[in-house]
Amino acid sequence: MKRRLPLLVDVFSFIAFFVYTVVFAVVILYLIRRAGFPFTVESVFGSADPVRALLLREPVFDGLFPAISGTFLLVVISVGIAVPVGIGTGVWLSEYAKGALYHVMTLFLDILAGLPSIVIGLFGFSFILLCHRLFPGKGPGFSIIVSGASLSVLVLPYLARSTEAALQSLDNSVKTAALSLGASRMENIRYVLLPKASPSILSGILLSIARCAEDTAVIMLTGAVASAGVPSGVFQRFEALPFYIFYTSSQYTCPSELDRAFDASVILIFLSTVLFGVSLVLNKTVSDPATEGK
Amino acid sequence: MKIRIQGLSFRYKRAYVLERFNLDMPRNRITAVSGPSGAGKSTLLFCLNRLWEGLYPGNMEGRIRSFLDNEWVDIYDSKVSLPWLRQKTGMVFQSPNPFPMSIRDNLLFPLKLAACSHGKRTAAEGDLFAVLKKVYLYDEVKERMEAPAACLSGGQQQRLCIARALMANPEILLLDEPTSSLDPVAEERIETLLTDLKSECTIVMVSHSESQIRRVADIRVRIHPPRPA
Numbered sequence: 001m002k003r004r005l006p007l008l009v010d011v012f013s014f015i016a017f018f019v020y021t022v023v024f025a026v027v028i029l030y031l032i033r034r035a036g037f038p039f040t041v042e043s044v045f046g047s048a049d050p051v052r053a054l055l056l057r058e059p060v061f062d063g064l065f066p067a068i069s070g071t072f073l074l075v076v077i078s079v080g081i082a083v084p085v086g087i088g089t090g091v092w093l094s095e096y097a098k099g100a101l102y103h104v105m106t107l108f109l110d111i112l113a114g115l116p117s118i119v120i121g122l123f124g125f126s127f128i129l130l131c132h133r134l135f136p137g138k139g140p141g142f143s144i145i146v147s148g149a150s151l152s153v154l155v156l157p158y159l160a161r162s163t164e165a166a167l168q169s170l171d172n173s174v175k176t177a178a179l180s181l182g183a184s185r186m187e188n189i190r191y192v193l194l195p196k197a198s199p200s201i202l203s204g205i206l207l208s209i210a211r212c213a214e215d216t217a218v219i220m221l222t223g224a225v226a227s228a229g230v231p232s233g234v235f236q237r238f239e240a241l242p243f244y245i246f247y248t249s250s251q252y253t254c255p256s257e258l259d260r261a262f263d264a265s266v267i268l269i270f271l272s273t274v275l276f277g278v279s280l281v282l283n284k285t286v287s288d289p290a291t292e293g294k
Numbered sequence: 295m296k297i298r299i300q301g302l303s304f305r306y307k308r309a310y311v312l313e314r315f316n317l318d319m320p321r322n323r324i325t326a327v328s329g330p331s332g333a334g335k336s337t338l339l340f341c342l343n344r345l346w347e348g349l350y351p352g353n354m355e356g357r358i359r360s361f362l363d364n365e366w367v368d369i370y371d372s373k374v375s376l377p378w379l380r381q382k383t384g385m386v387f388q389s390p391n392p393f394p395m396s397i398r399d400n401l402l403f404p405l406k407l408a409a410c411s412h413g414k415r416t417a418a419e420g421d422l423f424a425v426l427k428k429v430y431l432y433d434e435v436k437e438r439m440e441a442p443a444a445c446l447s448g449g450q451q452q453r454l455c456i457a458r459a460l461m462a463n464p465e466i467l468l469l470d471e472p473t474s475s476l477d478p479v480a481e482e483r484i485e486t487l488l489t490d491l492k493s494e495c496t497i498v499m500v501s502h503s504e505s506q507i508r509r510v511a512d513i514r515v516r517i518h519p520p521r522p523a
Contacts, residue, residue: 173387177455180345180385181404181462182377191403195394
């Protein structure tokens, strides 16, 4: 039995990989077939003029453009908030935090990372209710800014922990080289540690972008609606691809409406694939050639 | 003399790594420190430029004085500026650690730091090339000064790290097993370089290789781990 165990593990690994790949390929091919890839201009802009719609001079009522632009804006806001805070937290954890405070903070971040996104959505929802109670008619309501801020809470632990891991994985002599030349701790972090760890940090950022782009639970409780058009400001309600898919697939009245949901899902997959592709390319180009292949 | 160590003890928590260690190191000589793993060789180097501070939860007792800028300085005196001390006491590590920037920027890095701490930055192209020639790297990199330093071979990277340390004009150069990760050809080049450099600065080198110590060292020091209490 002991002799056969490695063979069994190999066979099991191969079968698992094969089944997973086939299922994944079948689902993707089915989605693409249903969506009628490649998309027509109509599926994105509906009956509106594409150029005027892109310039926000004509509203789009029956296309995916508001959901695509809403998703894009949502990602920009959430990642814009999460990246500086997350990287800062990661740097602090790796380079400054010590003893009990470190353990408390990492425990807190790990718990936060394990929270279901609906709980983060409820957090944003409660925040809006609290603002309504404290500042009636003045506080931020259901809007893209609250959704973005809530999503930033969702991805913050990933960013902080991935930054911390990236910095801690650096060789000790790299960490001390600049210090030995007279650099301060901050100069060391700025000129050596962060650039050296940037491939891993960039991967963390891109994964966070993908996470923000695909989450539904948070935005449906904090500001996403089925038809809001392109948001004219950050305090407006908005449309987003994942919510559009959820809403359309659960409320469709005719097959053509359901096909729209498939269109949106393929766009979302395409967006995620592009992001992962960019992540891989950045990893290759930014990473230190000396350490590659070792 | 260049460095005077008196009654140096160093402990991590309760475990002593160095205990009541005394040593005088003469100027413009290569002092080679050897000993078994855990004997405190690297810790000794880290004590000479205070690099352990803020990095390791250690505790140091004793006195270390270095003859820097023509006067004896108690390097643990609160008046001593850490950037100044570390610019005067350069260090090269076991594995090559070029910064994630170009060859030129690696060499200019110590000057950039000096500009931040003293407000001066003077490096002509000639200075860079002079240092590169000193470490026998000029011919190999003169055409690609803007290339990432990580593109160099291991031996070239280590010589670049020595050149980078030399850019700050150190009076003391600490080397922590500088050839242990290199092939014999690169090792020989570094040894020749060290022999040349001792006319300019005092070198303290940790090495596991007895043959290397015989080849390059003027003074040999063997340290042993303290006996457990």
